[in-house]
Amino acid sequence: GENVEQHPSTLSVQEGDSAVIKCTYSDSASNYFPWYKQELGKRPQLIIDIRSNVGEKKDQRIAVTLNKTAKHFSLHITETQPEDSAVYFCAASTGNTGKLIFGQGTTLQVKP
Amino acid sequence: NAGVTQTPKFQVLKTGQSMTLQCAQDMNHEYMSWYRQDPGMGLRLIHYSVGAGITDQGEVPNGYNVSRSTTEDFPLRLLSAAPSQTSVYFCASSPTGSLNYGYTFGSGTRLTVV
Numbered sequence: 001g002e003n004v005e006q007h008p009s010t011l012s013v014q015e016g017d018s019a020v021i022k023c024t025y026s027d028s029a030s031n032y033f034p035w036y037k038q039e040l041g042k043r044p045q046l047i048i049d050i051r052s053n054v055g056e057k058k059d060q061r062i063a064v065t066l067n068k069t070a071k072h073f074s075l076h077i078t079e080t081q082p083e084d085s086a087v088y089f090c091a092a093s094t095g096n097t098g099k100l101i102f103g104q105g106t107t108l109q110v111k112p
Numbered sequence: 113n114a115g116v117t118q119t120p121k122f123q124v125l126k127t128g129q130s131m132t133l134q135c136a137q138d139m140n141h142e143y144m145s146w147y148r149q150d151p152g153m154g155l156r157l158i159h160y161s162v163g164a165g166i167t168d169q170g171e172v173p174n175g176y177n178v179s180r181s182t183t184e185d186f187p188l189r190l191l192s193a194a195p196s197q198t199s200v201y202f203c204a205s206s207p208t209g210s211l212n213y214g215y216t217f218g219s220g221t222r223l224t225v226v
Contacts, residue, residue, distance in 0.1 A: 044217050046215070102154045102156070
């Protein structure tokens with residue numbers, strides 16, 4: 001079955017710097033890759049997603065890239081702010097299976 | 113819309129007890145899933161469903177049962193609770209088709225088994 005590996009497990013940056021979180025997946029049939037943000041004590045919330053027919057997607061300070069050949073995708077956050085501090089999860093899904101598998105999560109700390 | 117509603121929010125069980133975690137959504141979503149979240153292990157898929165009457169096992173199904181008799185409800189049953197099932201449980205739902213909108217999560221149930 002699908003396996004998703006996420007790195008790093010923790011990331012600390014200074015406010016204003018960029019942050020990059022990387023994920024790899026095992027199932028070459030995976031075609032949907034969402035990213036979730038989870039603040040302390042809250043539920044995960046979808047922040048951006050990308051499909052296999054697209055190489056890059058941007059939404060203000062957040063961007064995702066996908067390399068299907070290497071089976072990895074990344075989350076890029078520019079001009080980080082303290083409110084970006086949270087746990088970020090990547091995930092992968094295949095077609096219409098309804099089965100969404102998550103990575104282990106990255107705890108991002110943005111220091112003021 | 114209330115979104116995805118989970119009850120209870122907190123629960124303490126004794127080892128060997130059984131219980132059902134409730135999950136309901138009012139968005140007419142076809143896809144529903146149950147995840148457990150443990151420190152350092154991310155969100156692990158327990159069971160999922162692509163529609164009423166259809167369920168399948170996820171990554172960690174042992175010790176849990178599900179059924180999906182209606183589109184709205186997807187309860188998770190713990191058959192005989194064990195301390196290893198202490199966790200935060202999230203239910204999530206997604207519109208039909210190819211997961212175009214990702215999953216929407218409920219607020220979670222924090223379960224402690226003593």
